[in-house]
Amino acid sequence: MSLLQLQNFGKVYPNGTRALDAIDLAVQPGEFLSLVGPSGCGKSTLLRLISGLADPSAGRIDWPAGAPQASDIGFVFQDATLLPWASIADNVYLPLKLAGVARAPASARIEEALAMVGLAGLGHLLPREASGGMRMRVSIARALVTEPKLLLLDEPFAALDEITRFKLNDDLLRLWRERQLTVLFVTHSVFESAYLSSRIVVMAARPGRIAADLPIAFDGPRTPELRTSAEFAAVCRRVSGHLADGMAAS
Amino acid sequence: MTKDRLIDIAAPIVVAILFLGGWEWIVRANAIPPYILPGPWLVAQTLWTDGPSLLQSLLVTLRTTIAALVAATGLGLALAIALAQSRLVERSFYPYLVVLQVTPIVSIAPLIIIWANDVFLSLLICAWIAAFFPVVANTTLGLNSTDPGLNDLFRLYRASRWQRLIHLRLPTALPYFMAGVRISGGLSLIGTVVAEFVAGSGGADSGLAFRILEAGYRLQIPRLFAALILLSLAGVAIHLVLGVISRRVLRGWHESELGAR
Ligand SMILES: Nc1ncnc2c1ncn2[C@@H]1O[C@H](COP(=O)(O)OP(=O)(O)OP(=O)(O)O)[C@@H](O)[C@H]1O
Ligand SMILES: [Mg+2]
Numbered sequence: 001m002s003l004l005q006l007q008n009f010g011k012v013y014p015n016g017t018r019a020l021d022a023i024d025l026a027v028q029p030g031e032f033l034s035l036v037g038p039s040g041c042g043k044s045t046l047l048r049l050i051s052g053l054a055d056p057s058a059g060r061i062d063w064p065a066g067a068p069q070a071s072d073i074g075f076v077f078q079d080a081t082l083l084p085w086a087s088i089a090d091n092v093y094l095p096l097k098l099a100g101v102a103r104a105p106a107s108a109r110i111e112e113a114l115a116m117v118g119l120a121g122l123g124h125l126l127p128r129e130a131s132g133g134m135r136m137r138v139s140i141a142r143a144l145v146t147e148p149k150l151l152l153l154d155e156p157f158a159a160l161d162e163i164t165r166f167k168l169n170d171d172l173l174r175l176w177r178e179r180q181l182t183v184l185f186v187t188h189s190v191f192e193s194a195y196l197s198s199r200i201v202v203m204a205a206r207p208g209r210i211a212a213d214l215p216i217a218f219d220g221p222r223t224p225e226l227r228t229s230a231e232f233a234a235v236c237r238r239v240s241g242h243l244a245d246g247m248a249a250s
Numbered sequence: 251m252t253k254d255r256l257i258d259i260a261a262p263i264v265v266a267i268l269f270l271g272g273w274e275w276i277v278r279a280n281a282i283p284p285y286i287l288p289g290p291w292l293v294a295q296t297l298w299t300d301g302p303s304l305l306q307s308l309l310v311t312l313r314t315t316i317a318a319l320v321a322a323t324g325l326g327l328a329l330a331i332a333l334a335q336s337r338l339v340e341r342s343f344y345p346y347l348v349v350l351q352v353t354p355i356v357s358i359a360p361l362i363i364i365w366a367n368d369v370f371l372s373l374l375i376c377a378w379i380a381a382f383f384p385v386v387a388n389t390t391l392g393l394n395s396t397d398p399g400l401n402d403l404f405r406l407y408r409a410s411r412w413q414r415l416i417h418l419r420l421p422t423a424l425p426y427f428m429a430g431v432r433i434s435g436g437l438s439l440i441g442t443v444v445a446e447f448v449a450g451s452g453g454a455d456s457g458l459a460f461r462i463l464e465a466g467y468r469l470q471i472p473r474l475f476a477a478l479i480l481l482s483l484a485g486v487a488i489h490l491v492l493g494v495i496s497r498r499v500l501r502g503w504h505e506s507e508l509g510a511r
Contacts, residue, residue, distance in 0.1 A: 053402055070408040081399035085421050097417070098407040 001064045002026040003150065003182050004050065010058035011045050011208075019045040021207035023059070029149070032176055032183045034193035034200045036239065038247055042208025043186040044078075047152045050184065051075050068150065071099060074143030076153040080135035082127040082142075088134075089114065089123030092142045099146070113141040116175060133164040137171075144175065151176075154186045166224065169195060173222055190243065194235045195227060202239065204246030211246030214239065288472040296472040297479060304461060304473075308480050311442055311457035314370065315488070318377030319438040323431055325378070326385025330427075333386070334393035334419065344390075351383040355441055359448040369455070373445045380441025381434040388430030392423025428496040435492045439485050458484075 009023040020042040027033055035043045048054040050061065051073055082091045089110050096106045114123055117137035127135055136156060143151060153172075157165040173196060176183050187193050193200050194216065202212040218231055226232050270290045276282070277289035284292055297304075329347070333340040359376050366372035396418055404414050446459030458477055465474035 048402075051406060053405055070406070073406070075403075075406050077399050077402070079399065081397070081403055083400065083418075083421070085424075094403075094417070095407050098404070098409045098413055 001029075003029045003031075003063070003065065005062040005064065006050075006059065007062070008059035009049070009056055009061065011042070011049060011054070012057045018207035020049070020056075021209050023208075023210060025201065025210065025213075027182060027184065029065075029182050030180055032173075032185065032196055032198045034185045034187055034197040035203060036187060036190060036193050036200060036243060037203030037208075037211070038205050038243075039188075040208075041203040041205035043203060044154050045208065047075070047154050047184060047186060050150075051152055071095070071146035072149050074146065074148035074151045076136075076139050076143050076151070076156045078155045078158060080127070080132075080139040082135060082138060084127055086127075087123060088119065088125050088127065088130065088138050091127065091138055092123070092145050095142060095146045109145055113145040114138075116144060117141045117171060133160055133168065136160065136168065140168075140172070140175075144179070147179075149182060151181050151183045153183065155188065156185075157192070158188065165192070170224075172196065190236050190239045191227070194232060194239060195222060200239055202242040202246055204249060211249070212242035214242065285469045285471050288475055292472050293475040293479070297476040300473050300476055301480075304458065304477055304480055307456060307458045307461045307477075308484060310455060311439075311446065311459065311481075312484060314373045314377060314442045314446075314457065315438045315484075317374050318381055318442060319431075319435055319488075321374065321378045322381040322385055322434045322438060326382045326430065326434070327389055327427065329382070329386045330389035330393060330423075331415070333390050334415075340390065347383065347386060350379060355380045355444050356448060359445050363445075363449055369449060373442060373449060373457075376445035376448075377438050377441035380444070381437040384433035384437065385427065385430040388426040388433075389423050392426025393419045395426070396422045425500055428499060432489070432492045432496055435488045436485060439481075439488060443481065 004027050006023050006025045009020060009025070010018070011020040012018050023046070035046065037043055045054070049056050053075075082088075083094065086094070089107075092110045092113050093103065093106055096109065097103075110123065111120065114120055117140050119134065119137055119141065122130075122134070125134075127138070130138065139156070157168055160168070169192065172183075172185075175181065183196075185193070185196060197216050200212075200214045200216055201210055202214065203209065204211040216235060218226060218235075220226055220229065220231070274289045274291055277287055288296075333343060355376055358379070359372075362375050362379075363369075363372040366375055393415075400418055404418055409417070442457065443459045446457040447463065450460060450463060458481055462474055462477045462481075465471070465477060
């Protein structure tokens with residue numbers, strides 16, 4: 001049974017932009033699904049619609065296992081989006097606070113979430129005292145603290161340097177496995193999507209639509225060595241090809 | 251102490267010495283009588299002799315000023331929160347607050363003095379009208395300046411209107427609010443003095459503005475200058491104290507205060 005199902009899903013913005021048109025997509029539990037596509041093809045829009053931050057103008061979204069609660073979805077935005085006046089720990093606490101959980105019983109969960117992203121013991125720092133990579137980790141910890149089933153990430157690592165990005169890629173893979181998350185990951189990078197995903201959906205623009213839907217599997221484990229293997233290069237080439245086809249068609 | 255800081259302190263002092271020296275020299279060289287322009291030395295002497303009686307009046311003025319500032323802060327904040335509850339409310343009432351703000355306080359003071367029927371209360375109301383607007387305007391702006399990403403985050407976790415106000419909008423508005431309070435501090439003093447001028451009541455309970463009027467009538471110009479100096483000093487003190495409070499409140503916490511350092 002799929003976790004969520006989009007049928008004939010579409011979004012037209014009030015100014016007439018057809019951001020998404022007739023999207024049919026079923027997301028299976030436990031998938032790591034990356035959305036790649038040119039700028040403006042509606043990737044962010046799709047995540048916002050799934051999260052409930054915006055409403056579709058056509059079609060429907062079904063949740064066969066039941067509609068999600070507020071705590072069932074974690075969203076990591078492109079920038080960390082932290083409260084600048086609150087410590088890192090208080091930022092991670094926010095979703096629990098809004099759900100009515102008192103601070104004392106929450107503190108173990110906050111520490112656990114911070115430890116998961118490698119920030120154990122740093123909860124007292126203010127966001128501006130943290131580096132860009134650390135802030136992104138805080139944002140991920142905050143998204144995980146409610147123990148969501150579905151994690152949405154919108155180009156979370158776009159602003160980071162390559163070494164930090166590789167590190168966070170590995171962290172994300174580990175969390176995905178440990179927590180049995182379902183992940184929807186938006187990226188511009190074919191390499192990043194190939195490294196992380198169990199499935200890649202290639203999108204095309206004007207109107208935003210699905211150009212290809214590719215299951216991804218490797219023989220070896222997903223380790224840094226994979227990035228330089230022939231197998232990995234082949235997958236990247238295939239994804240890039242579909243991306244180019246989609247761009248040529250629109 | 252760095253060289254920069256030294257110049258910050260020394261340069262204004264040099265200007266003051268030159269200015270006061272020039273003033274004293276002009277008064278002596280031209281034998282200007284004190285009832286036209288007293289020299290700074292005479293003013294200083296008057297400040298020493300008349301200081302205690304003027305101080306009494308200064309305290310009266312300060313009492314009204316502080317009460318007005320507290321009222322402007324509290325009611326201003328409450329008004330801003332009320333206005334921020336909906337665009338409709340804001341658009342309905344904001345124009346009238348502007349009207350109240352732009353109407354010169356001198357022109358409505360006589361009416362208020364008649365209606366309020368109590369000197370302290372009428373002065374307080376006048377000073378409040380002069381002072382509340384920056385708090386309302388700034389805080390309203392702050393409450394509506396929340397980061398769009400954080401708005402989304404609060405929507406995602408289905409925060410109630412109340413939670414959004416307490417945990418997002420008010421903290422966002424705090425630096426704006428403090429900036430408003432700092433402006434209102436000066437305006438409270440101005441409003442109080444203007445209202446005192448209009449009320450013009452004598453007696454033991456009268457404020458510094460009345461002492462200035464009185465000294466003017468009696469051609470005690472050195473005393474008038476002394477009162478003026480006390481008034482400026484009070485204004486500077488209010489400005490400094492509010493600056494310290496504002497830094498305290500925002501310390502280590504908000505970017506607006508970081509940028510200022
Ligand atoms: N609030 C909005 N109002 C009007 N049009 C919008 C709005 N948000 C997005 N769009 C338009 O919808 C289309 C899809 O936007 P979206 O942000 O989903 O693209 P994207 O795939 O995330 O792009 P990028 O990779 O640059 O982030 C674009 O043409 C964009 O201009
Ligand atoms: Mg986007």
